[in-house]
Amino acid sequence: xxxxxxxxxxxxxxxxxxxxxxxxxxxxxxxxxxxxxxxxxxxxxxxxxxxxxxxxxxxxxxxxxxxxxxxxxxxxxxxxxxxxxxxxxxxxxxxxxxxxxxxxxxxxxxxxxxxxxxxxxxxxxxxxxxxxxxxxxxxxxxxxxxxxxxxxxxxxxxxxxxxxxxxxxxxxxxxxxxxxxxxxxxxxxxxxxxxxxxxxxxxxxxxxxxxxxxxxxxxxxxxxxxxxxxxxxxxxxxxxxxxxxxxxxxxxxxxxxxxxxxxxxxxxxxxxxxxxxxxxxxxxxxxxxxxxxxxxxxxxxxxxxxxxxxxxxxxxxxxxxxxxxxxxxxxxxxxxxxxxxxxxxxxxxxxxxxxxxxxxxxxxxxxxxxxxxxxxxxxxxxx
Numbered sequence: 001x002x003x004x005x006x007x008x009x010x011x012x013x014x015x016x017x018x019x020x021x022x023x024x025x026x027x028x029x030x031x032x033x034x035x036x037x038x039x040x041x042x043x044x045x046x047x048x049x050x051x052x053x054x055x056x057x058x059x060x061x062x063x064x065x066x067x068x069x070x071x072x073x074x075x076x077x078x079x080x081x082x083x084x085x086x087x088x089x090x091x092x093x094x095x096x097x098x099x100x101x102x103x104x105x106x107x108x109x110x111x112x113x114x115x116x117x118x119x120x121x122x123x124x125x126x127x128x129x130x131x132x133x134x135x136x137x138x139x140x141x142x143x144x145x146x147x148x149x150x151x152x153x154x155x156x157x158x159x160x161x162x163x164x165x166x167x168x169x170x171x172x173x174x175x176x177x178x179x180x181x182x183x184x185x186x187x188x189x190x191x192x193x194x195x196x197x198x199x200x201x202x203x204x205x206x207x208x209x210x211x212x213x214x215x216x217x218x219x220x221x222x223x224x225x226x227x228x229x230x231x232x233x234x235x236x237x238x239x240x241x242x243x244x245x246x247x248x249x250x251x252x253x254x255x256x257x258x259x260x261x262x263x264x265x266x267x268x269x270x271x272x273x274x275x276x277x278x279x280x281x282x283x284x285x286x287x288x289x290x291x292x293x294x295x296x297x298x299x300x301x302x303x304x305x306x307x308x309x310x311x312x313x314x315x316x317x318x319x320x321x322x323x324x325x326x327x328x329x330x331x332x333x334x335x336x337x338x339x340x341x342x343x344x345x346x347x348x349x350x351x352x353x354x355x356x357x358x359x360x361x362x363x364x365x366x367x368x369x370x371x372x373x374x375x376x377x378x379x380x381x382x383x
């Protein structure tokens with residue numbers, strides 16, 4: 001088999017750490033692009049289609065993907081790269097230590113090249129997430145909030161060791177403190193020695209004979225905590241990071257981080273569009289026809305605005321600088337107000353009569369849109 005095969009991740013167009021869903025999505029896209037039914041007579045597309053299928057067959061299978069990640073094409077196709085006689089590229093009947101091979105390339109420099117991680121080395125704790133709800137006004141102007149959350153903290157009784165008072169953890173007798181044990185596996189390449197997590201200590205390198213009664217040997221306990229968080233003005237669904245407030249680290253490692261997801265409650269009047277604020281303002285027929293001084297609600301309180309005479313339904317006017325502060329900046333968006341004409345209901349006989357009198361003395365000149373509409377009708381029907 002040819003040695004110039006393309007990397008399967010390159011074929012799929014995904015990074016090596018891609019998730020199963022990302023690989024599946026990439027496969028569907030490429031399979032559709034190069035499918036023979038959609039590319040009749042196209043030999044190049046046919047070859048691409050076969051290449052994509054081959055790559056997906058390996059990357060979609062957990063075991064095959066693991067072998068491919070470790071050995072490349074040779075891990076899933078024993079004939080790949082073989083000599084004229086075929087068979088294992090490492091030779092028949094050989095005992096191969098994968099760690100020795102790795103260290104032969106990267107070791108010998110004070111041990112910095114070894115891939116084995118000390119299970120007793122300090123490691124940072126995992127991150128946690130919580131959600132808070134704030135008002136529309138708080139999101140627009142910024143605020144401070146006390147956030148309540150629960151994390152895994154170091155057990156005070158055992159100091160995080162997991163061992164009861166008066167006792168201490170012991171070096172694991174199975175892995176001798178490394179957290180890894182060596183196993184032999186028969187493969188197409190011969191007998192290969194690989195390391196895996198120790199079953200006795202679960203990779204910790206230590207065992208506890210007498211667990212702490214408070215944390216039951218975990219070295220941690222669930223703790224309810226609070227922290228004050230500054231919410232920046234203009235926030236709109238972002239996640240804030242509070243360093244050092246996540247879960248406790250391993251072996252006295254630093255705490256992880258707290259991620260605070262900020263959600264904003266809808267407002268009964270205002271609607272956000274970017275950094276701008278929109279709202280509707282109901283007005284009467286008289287206010288629209290004659291113009292009027294109206295009161296408009298804003299994030300800064302009520303303001304007065306002069307409606308022009310002859311304001312039409314759904315007309316929009318702008319209040320500059322009355323919007324939301326741009327997050328991380330000082331500039332503000334604008335407020336847009338759409339007027340909504342409210343037609344009066346439940347009219348008395350006298351009110352109806354007055355409206356009829358008004359209608360009787362108005363002409364087409366008073367109704368520009370109406371007049372133009374009927375002119376179009378006359379043209380349309382040739383009248």
